[in-house]
Amino acid sequence: MILAIWVFLYLTLTACTLAILLYIQKYYKYWEKRKVPIESNFFLANNIYSVFSGKLHFGKFLIELYQSHPEDPYFGFYILGKPYLFIRCPNIIKGIGKNHQYFQDRSFFCDEKVDPVVSKSLFIAKNPGWRDSRQKLSTLFSPAKFKAMVPMILSHCEKMNIFLKRYNNHVINVQETAENLMTNVLPHIFLGIDSQCEYNTNDNVIKEAIKNMFGKGWYQGVAFFLYAFVPKLVGVLKCSLLHDDFIKTIVKDVIESYKDTRHTRGTRVIDTLANLDNNMNQKTKEYFDENWLVAQSSTLAIAAFVPTSSFFALSLYELSLNQECQEKLREEIFEHIRDENFDIYDRIMEMKYLNMVVAEVLRIYPLGDFVNRNCNRDYVIEATGLRIEKGTPIMISINAMHTDPKFYPDPFRFDPERFKNGTKELENAGVYLPFGCGQRRCLGERFAPVVIKIALVEVLRKFKFEPCNETERPVIFDSQVINTSPLNGVKLRIYKL
Ligand code: HEM
Structure with missing residues (x-):
């Protein structure tokens, strides 16, 4: 024995x-044999362990990698011995965006048997699941749907302004205000729930549930590392990336309510998601099950909440430090909005300076730090002849591209004039990609700017913002969360106009 x-x-x-x-x-x-410059050693790239111990933000880690190869169009690095390719050259990035058939998936992976919810999330799913889900979700974000959402967004902005009025000549944390606004707006749109998030208190169950859905600290760091780089271990260790009990309860309630045939289906995003197309074949229908609903509802909440809150707060931050820009924007707002009876959706589309401000905020703070793809068919980079082999993960740092002085002189100066000709030219040059690139770019690309522009117009019509002693310069970001989020909030002094 x-x-x-x-x-x-x-x-x-x-x-x-x-x-x-x-x-x-x-x-x-692997990379040396292909004459690709490499970063650091075979086992772990540079100081990536600081990322997973929560000391260094993943976006910052990528910027450091980018800056350590100033002359290379790309370079290789290794994570647990697996070769990754980091792309720096805008032309090659454009090629990757255009050739979706070679780069359909992210390299993050989750087996359906291990985690039936996370594996179906639009962010993680692979084809054909991703394509079918994306098609279904895209219908939710049409201009007509945005227009219909405007009165609700306005009513939440009005409540925010009532709160702000009480704080005339006080210092407030606009990050907190922004999070409260988004706690009211986003669950209303996506889940049809009234969060009743008050602005004078910081404890709202829905806000806490959304903020904690992804967890924080070393556990989240380890879970993220496993999902991203050693997915096979996720099943063995039974770790979970998502704390989705709250979304599960809401989804169950919606599905339960549908069993009652007298129930009229609403127009919430969750209703549209649950409303299956009768033309679907049986296999596709099976894919769109309760787990799929939970997955997409959680993905929308997570993908939208932190970036939109930070986007709003950081816009006010930059406009406070750059008073002339704030004044110019306010003048434009008053020029377009002379009385209370105006169609705000049409007006924000016409406001050129507002668009320039928003584009510049997203350049300095791209909020979604990186683009990641898995090469799913051998792809040859025409300019250099390098064959990217099937299965090779690639990384692009949006943040590093946006702050490279080669593309943006004096990159940390807030200067909306950079976008006086719009964003198209810089997007086409492959150097402006706040929402990623190719067919797998951000689903909220048109939705997020609409919400932020409305909120900015509403708040700047009534208030002026200035920096104060507590205003950080520059803002310090939380290294323990995946999204870019200010660690200590954004403190500004507010004046009623
Ligand atoms: C300022 C706000 C936002 C920024 C800067 C941002 C940025 C990004 C970036 C960089 C990506 C990766 C794209 C790529 O890989 O090419 C992404 C993906 C995604 N975003 Fe956003 N996002 C924002 C807001 C939103 C909102 C409001 C939603 C929800 C409506 C959303 C939903 C998603 C989803 C679902 C994906 C995955 C798309 C897919 O794989 O098909 N995002 N976002």
Whole structure:
């Protein structure tokens, strides 16, 4: 018996050693053999361990990598010995955006058997699930749907302004105000729930549930690392990236209410999601199950909440530090809005300076830091002849592109004039990509700016913002969360006009 155990242990150890040796043989000096410059050692790129211990933000880590290869169009790096390709050259980035058939998926992966919810999230899903889900979700974000949302967004802005009026000549944390506004607006649109988030208190169950859905600290760091880089271990360790009990309860309630045939289906995003198309074949229908609903509802809440809150707060921050821009924007707002009976949706589309301000905020603070893809078919970079092999993950740092002085002189100066000709030219040049690139770009690309522009117009018509002693310069970001979010909030002094 003892002998059998020893033989078993010996064989297992030999098999593991062989597997590791084969793995190392396959990948060791992978980039060197292809004459691709490399970053650091074979096992772990640079100081990536600081990211997963919560000391360094992942976006910052990518900027440091980008800056360490100033002359290279791309370079390779390794995570646990797996080769990654970091793309720096705008022309190559454009090619990746255009050639969706080669770069359909992200390299993050989650097996449906291991996590039936996360695996279906639009952010993680692979084809054909991703394509069908994206088609279905895209119908929710049409200009007509936005227009219909405007009165609701306005009513929440009005409540915010009533709160702000009480704080004339006081210092307030606009990040907190922005989060409260989004706690009211987003669950209303996506889930049809009234969060009743008050502005004078910081404890709202829905806000806390959304903020905690992704967790924080070392546990989230480890879970994110496993999902992103060693997905097979997720099942073994049974760790979960998502705390979705709150969304699950809401989805269950909606599905339950549909069983009652007298119930009239609403116009909320969740109603549209739950409303399955009768033309779908059985297999597709099976995919769009309750887990799919929970997955998409959570994805929308997570993907929207932090970026839109920070986007609003950081817009006010930059407009406070740059008073002449704030004044210019206010003048434009008053020029377009002379009385109370105006169609705000049409007006914000016409406001050129407002668009320039928003574009510049998204340049300095792209909020979604990186683009990540998995090459799903061998792809040759025409300019250099490098063959990116099937299965190779690639990384693009949006933040690093947006703050590279080669593309944006004096990159940390807030200057909306950079966008006086719009964003198209810079987008086409592959150097402006706040919402990513290609077919897998952000689903909220048109929605987020609409909400922020309305909120900015509403608040700047009534209030002026100035920096104060507590205003950080520059803003310090939280290194323990995946999104870009100010660690200590954004403190500004507010004056009633
Ligand atoms: C200022 C606000 C926002 C910024 C800067 C932002 C940025 C991004 C970026 C950079 C990506 C990755 C794109 C790529 O890989 O090419 C992304 C993906 C995504 N975003 Fe946003 N986002 C914002 C707001 C929103 C909102 C409001 C929603 C929800 C309506 C949303 C939903 C998503 C989804 C679902 C994806 C994954 C898309 C897919 O894989 O098909 N985002 N976002």
